Amino acid sequence: MSTYVYGIAHRSHPRPDTELAGVGDPPRPVRTLAEGELIALVSDAPEDLRPKRRDLLAHQRVLTHAAAGGPVLPMRFGGVSPDDASVKSVLADRAEHFEERLTALHDKVEYNVKASHDEDVVLHQVLADNAELRALTEANRAAGGGTYEQKIQLGERIVAAVQQRETRDAELVHDTLMGIAAAVSRGPASTGWLVSVSCLVARADTARFLAAVDRLTKENPQLEVRLSDPLPPYSFVE
């Protein structure tokens, strides 16, 4: 029977009062394997495990619950060990590294911040800042929208200006958060956001961090900011 691994914690980590539901259908119960000063949170691995919504959420949920009781090193989704004994031998082999990380991450959580642009506000800003673009827009409008060529010419320059602002605002968000977080890790560029930053935040600094995110949104009306719940420190385990 192969073993699904959720995360690694100190041996002293409080065990949950109630059994946590893990991956699989029906959900496999989460149990712990102890080795030296460490434990691994594991469950039996379902035969046909796939990255389904249900199982991704189960992985995330187990780790969120565990992290509430103390530092946990979250595994990336989908790590399956051949058996329990192999998990224990990994704990033994890399004990020093895991313990160092657990100490470093003590009393810290990860927040993921994603920012995107409110298109209308950004366009207003672009036109407000650039008299030439404003004149061009006016001219096109006066000509009933302008010709196909004129529209493309204008659009190309607007897009360039918007992209410039995306880059600038990505730096702004990154730099602002870097000033408060214990560590930051930039996520990949992708659809749906202009920047994704994961921040490692000491629990004691949480209020200050949330206030900074709030201020960022208020002072920059072009930004739409999405803030995650406190997460296990996925981006800071290595």
Place this chain on the structure above:
Amino acid sequence: MTVVPAQQGRGGGGTSGLYDVLELVLDRGLVIDAFVRVSLVGIEILKIDIRVVVASVDTYLRFAEACNRLDLEAGPNRSPGLPEIVGDMTESGARGKTKGALSGAAQTVSDAFQQARDEGGSRSEAKPRTRRTASNRRKEEQE
């Protein structure tokens, strides 16, 4: 501690759904060489880089029209120049200058909208407005 059903969010006002943490659960976190990783076929498709799509003629046209629409909504007889709007907002004194300009413009936009609607929408902005609605809907669907 208790078991929380998968579909139930945790309290505390956070907004993270699966979509917002997906990249972390799938791309971050500890990887141990000795463990086999589940195949992620079918998941990678979510990670399309938008920047490839942005530089297209369609995008240029869309942005050109979006800008035309902004000015139309500010009113045909009104100069789109920002100083006037900034002046209005500074007088009201509620917020800082830059933000004032923006909220002022937004207010003007919604006023113009209402006006256009009252007039029966017979003017030329009818079309761009449809586009705007469609684009907003698209945005909502993505979320």
